[in-house]
Amino acid sequence: MMKRDRLSAIRQILYSSGSSSIEEIAEAVGASPATVRRDLVTLESAGAITRTRGGARIADSAGIEVAFQHREQQNLAAKRAIAEAAFETLAPHCSLFLDAGTTALQLARCIRLNPMPLSVFTNCLVTAQHLMDVAGIKVTVIGGVLRTENASMVGSLAEELLDRLWFDHLFLGAGAIAEDLSIYSLDEAEARLNEKMLTRATLKTLLVDHSKFGRRLTYRVAALAPEIEIITDDGLEASWRQRLADIGCAPRIVAVPKGASEGLE
Structure with a gap:
């Protein structure tokens, strides 16, 4: 060759x-x-x-971006632990928005295994497929332009629809949490939509494993703020834990079972 x-x-x-x-x-x-x-x-x-x-x-x-099905396997044990912790915060009959992140997909799988009456909104086709036949769960997929790299709907139509909706709880992933304590994404349209999501929910929870901290991608979503809860795993460095606590965003740390497969690094 x-x-x-x-x-x-x-x-x-x-x-x-x-x-x-x-x-x-x-x-x-x-x-x-x-x-x-x-x-x-x-x-x-x-x-x-x-x-x-x-x-x-x-x-x-x-x-x-790495194809969705491969990214889903990265740090899989941590994502599952984070999703299980997020599931514990759910209440029956509430409205949720699950973004197109792979950790939010793990939360969808928790819901499928332990269903309760919920209204679930998402811009992720894979998440919708996981929940579409679960009794008691009403699934709404917001429309827009299909972004194949992330199996997500994005664009102006999706943003306009969000202006007409309000959610009890948003679960948002992140491509990166940079040194400036802001959330970043690799895609411009995804970043705009995620920013809009943060303005349309009462409770906002960031689901992000430790590998995303200290990285920076191209498009800024929003700055971290005290009203954004962070759930991450115990691989997060002590210095980052302190920095987050200093701005009122002390993270909820979940333990990853020892010996669990982490998938691709």
């Missing part, structure tokens, strides 16, 4: 899987580990990937 083709193949592997080891990439492209290491240096210099210990992952700054 020529180098140009090999670099393209490596990018595609990381796009599909999120991250891979050098050995896995070498086997997939038919090259030696030494050659793959040199290729990864080239791709990292171009901003396409980020090298990790023993492998690489797609770069946040590359502007490419």
Whole structure:
């Protein structure tokens, strides 16, 4: 395989899987580990990937999101623990909005396993599919432009519809929580819609695992504020816990079972 083709193949592997080891990439492209290491240096210099210990992952700054079904597996044990904690806050007959994040999807699965009468609104097609045949749950999908990377509906139509709705509880994910203590997204339309969501709910809960802290993506959603509850896992560094407490956003920390599979890092 020529180098140009090999670099393209490596990018595609990381796009599909999120991250891979050098050995896995070498086997997939038919090259030696030494050659793959040199290729990864080239791709990292171009901003396409980020090298990790023993492998690489797609770069946040590359502007490419990992396919939904693969991102769903990243830090899966933490996402499940966070979702279970969020489920404990639900009350029958309330109205919820679940965003298109993969941790909110885990909350939808908790609801499916332990159903109660709820009105669930979402902009995520996958979430709607998980709840559409559950007795006692009324599911509403807001319309808009389909964003295939996240299986979500976004755009001006979705934003206009939110202006006509009010929710008892919003559960929102985040692509990143940056050093400026703001929520960020990789996609402009998703960021605008998430910002609108935060203005349309009585209770606002951010579902975000520890890996999202200290990162920055392109589009700012909103600044963290005391009225936004944060549920995260016990992998969050003590310095971040203190910074959040200092602005009135002390997070609720949930324990991830020891030995649980974390999926892709």
